[in-house]
Amino acid sequence: MRGISLSSLNEVVRRFDGILPSANAATLGHELFEVVAVLEEEHSLRRWLADPANEAESKSALVSELLESKVSPATILVVGDIVQSRWSGARDLVDAVERLAVYATVGEAEDEQRLSELEDEIFRFRRVVAAEPELRASLAMEGVATSHKRTLVENLLSGKVNAATLRLVTEAVTRSRGRTLEQGLEYYEQLVAERARRYIAVVRTAVSLSENQQTRLRDALSRAYGRSIHLNIEIAPEIVGGLSIRVGDEVIDGTIAGRLAEVRRRLAG
Structure with missing residues (x-):
């Protein structure tokens, strides 16, 4: 807005x-x-x-x-x-x-730890949806009764996630408001982060980051953006080395794959 x-x-x-x-x-x-x-x-x-x-x-x-x-x-x-x-x-x-x-x-979960849990749960479910085409098709299929989709979500997540997460995922699945399922889930994830007055940084790395590395990265990003940062870390071997960080619409690409792509673009130009 x-x-x-x-x-x-x-x-x-x-x-x-x-x-x-x-x-x-x-x-x-x-x-x-x-x-x-x-x-x-x-x-x-x-x-x-x-x-x-x-x-x-x-x-x-x-x-x-x-x-x-x-x-x-x-x-x-x-x-x-x-x-x-x-x-x-x-x-x-x-x-x-x-x-x-x-x-x-998420009003009953408004402390940093519980809000972080909600963010993580929505993020993980979004990644599952992206990785499972058949599941995504079942959840996003046009013409399927809302009650059927709601039951499917409950069967998948009930007892495994916070009640607030279940409600938000169900809402994203049953009432899209013109968004794709992944977009709806990501939007709610971002709103949970905003409620916690933090940003979400999606970090893509070829190898796992240690707790110390995560803390240093989180602190550096928090200083750069002027507010707390929550890290969602994705392991992506294809980037070879370095990190790719996305905060909102901004992408910081420090990967070897990214640098190679830039060299190719310059040579082509």
Whole structure:
């Protein structure tokens, strides 16, 4: 998000943080995801709610009318706050609801160790999906009943991961919002990292890194980016040597394979 949407997002997150401690976090997360699903289906509703020409009080009143007796008071309060804020477009409004749905879902795990567990679990499942084409096809296939996909995810992960991880993976599988399955999982992984006020660094290396090496790398990246860094390490023998590090959209390629590719590009030029 940018501009007015980013400013509004920062404000609604700040107010959300004041509501969350007194709410049932799991219920709030579930209900916010249901609101996202409704807004995705009701095009005219989300456009009306995002239209700055409509009065904020009218938007909040409509939300209360639509959601009353269907969701908890905390959900009505959060959604009402979002629709009263100004957004650059309907997409940003829905994205804000989804973001807070994720934040609420992990609300009971908001300490560094448990959030790290959630990040790792989503990351590992994303890697499994990428490595297992048949599994990915089963989870991403169009036309398959949502209940069937939900059952499949539960059979795969129930009892093996945190409850919040199971809920987020299920959401990514059953409601894509135009993303591929891998994109959806990575997006939720990034939101969990943001909630922990950290970045995720995906580190590709030809050989395993020792604990000491990981600590030094984490400290160096934390200093460079001005916030804590969580490392997701992938072993990739094909890079021969060195490290490839991706933080968000930025890639730091210090691999032998990367240097060889650069030499080839220069020779070709």
